């Protein structure tokens with residue numbers, strides 16, 4: 001697989017100055033039988049085009065809620081969410097793809113049919129979507145598993161199918177909520193390395209929610225640290241490690257320094 005460190009960022013429209021995705025003054029309240037929960041308070045986040053942004057923070061600080069709002073799947077109580085400079089509501093599948101911790105594959109479809117599903121929804125003819133589907137599976141190293149069903153794959157393989165399905169849409173913005181959270185530490189880092197190799201080729205905008213500070217430091221250009229009760233932005237940490245990155249970078253002094261900084265920020269809230 002060739003790595004293109006300087007690939008042009010995917011810009012669906014507009015100029016590179018327009019953030020790919022942005023949350024402006026987002027406040028969100030859930031109404032429960034026990035009363036109101038203030039999940040997010042005045043959150044402002046702008047993910048520049050072609051950047052990899054992670055969101056970390058203690059459990060319950062509103063990371064998933066923020067991602068759902070950015071995805072257009074959850075209307076915020078206050079504030080607005082802009083996708084490529086536009087405040088259109090609801091998900092826009094051509095500009096945006098979402099991958100969750102649970103791979104959410106359709107159990108009755110093969111890997112190939114799961115990966116090519118977004119193209120089917122767009123009415124792409126079968127021969128073309130099969131070609132693109134096989135290409136996408138090859139990118140995540142699963143070309144020989146095209147005809148397998150999800151139940152016949154390991155957890156890591158299922159997650160790779162989900163990543164291929166998200167990437168086949170060539171979205172300008174990819175939102176990922178703990179996509180490797182259910183995997184063991186070794187598989188998780190392997191998946192992170194593979195994701196970075198793919199991302200180096202397309203350089204779209206990724207917003208990645210994780211609990212894992214090593215993963216966040218390794219993948220990101222910037223890590224947004226959130227605080228809880230109410231959920232808000234505590235600090236934004238620039239990760240100025242060189243790219244392309246390989247797993248060995250996690251052993252460098254600069255990496256450990258950045259990761260420890262994130263850890264201290266999270267600890268300061270306890």
Ligand SMILES: Nc1ncnc2c1ncn2[C@@H]1O[C@H](COP(=O)(O)OP(=O)(O)OP(=O)(O)O)[C@@H](O)[C@H]1O
Nearest residue numbers: 030031032037039058059060061062063064065066
């Ligand atoms: N559907 C819901 N109804 C009521 N309260 C909710 C709902 N979803 C989330 N919350 C509450 O909103 C707050 C933020 O939750 P959210 O899941 O966004 O946080 P998180 O940072 O993603 O948590 P975790 O890291 O544990 O996944 C929490 O207090 C949570 O209990």
